[in-house]
Amino acid sequence: MRYIEPHGHMVSRVTDDYLDMVTAGCACVCEPAFWAGYDRSSVNGFHDYFCQLTDYEPKRAAKFGLPHFCWLCINPKESEDVKLAEEVVAIIPQFLERPNVLGIGEIGLNKNSRNEMKVLEMHVDLAARQNQLILVHTPHLEDKLKGTRLIVDVIKSDRRIQPDRVIIDHVEEHTIKLVRDAGFWAGMTLYPESKCSPARAIDLLENYGSDRLWLNSACDWGVSIPLNVPYTALEMKRRGWSAEDIDKVIYQNPIQFLSQCKKFKLPKG
Numbered sequence: 001m002r003y004i005e006p007h008g009h010m011v012s013r014v015t016d017d018y019l020d021m022v023t024a025g026c027a028c029v030c031e032p033a034f035w036a037g038y039d040r041s042s043v044n045g046f047h048d049y050f051c052q053l054t055d056y057e058p059k060r061a062a063k064f065g066l067p068h069f070c071w072l073c074i075n076p077k078e079s080e081d082v083k084l085a086e087e088v089v090a091i092i093p094q095f096l097e098r099p100n101v102l103g104i105g106e107i108g109l110n111k112n113s114r115n116e117m118k119v120l121e122m123h124v125d126l127a128a129r130q131n132q133l134i135l136v137h138t139p140h141l142e143d144k145l146k147g148t149r150l151i152v153d154v155i156k157s158d159r160r161i162q163p164d165r166v167i168i169d170h171v172e173e174h175t176i177k178l179v180r181d182a183g184f185w186a187g188m189t190l191y192p193e194s195k196c197s198p199a200r201a202i203d204l205l206e207n208y209g210s211d212r213l214w215l216n217s218a219c220d221w222g223v224s225i226p227l228n229v230p231y232t233a234l235e236m237k238r239r240g241w242s243a244e245d246i247d248k249v250i251y252q253n254p255i256q257f258l259s260q261c262k263k264f265k266l267p268k269g
């Protein structure tokens, strides 16, 4: 089996996870910027985090032979402080040329507040000006449908952004159609307790088809399973999916989306 982990928060994982992922056939990992479990107190905290994502973490992954890419932003959970967000957005361009940076993400909404909306618009503008791909986080549970609609409206209203250069992550049964009908890619996050379970994700794939879709484990500091993409692939096989169809979802689809960034290349062989 070969697969890509397109959304994994590796800074919160141990080296055993890297070893297990590579052993299971992981060909590369992509790490969006996210909330660290606490609010950072100043722009310097983000500066250091962006250095970690673009310098230290790729070296740690390389020790296991795993290519590491990342996305940069101030995440929605820390977007209430608009002044801090402005400072963070201002330092992002100095990191965008680094070799493992794929784009702006994971931006989006958490509580669907007015300030989060402002910061979302700031990021979309930054991505448009810098011609960057976008990775979007959608809110949890009861806020998800409303938040997804707001996000789709904000991105759609910026004519500089091509929808097929945007992936909206954490879709579920009630948001997948909305996202793909608007021309975006959709991500399904395989969590043991919330978001999509492997069984629900496969039901969605069987009902809606597997175009413009990827699977990820998120594997952050909360309850999550770094091997949930290959575990889901095994479940697909059990349900009668062909090796080719599984490969499309867990390997070829992420490559198709991510290759829109020229820096995304996998080593040959």
Ligand SMILES: [Zn+2]
Pocket: 007, 009, 032, 034, 106, 137, 218, 220
């Ligand atoms: Zn995430």
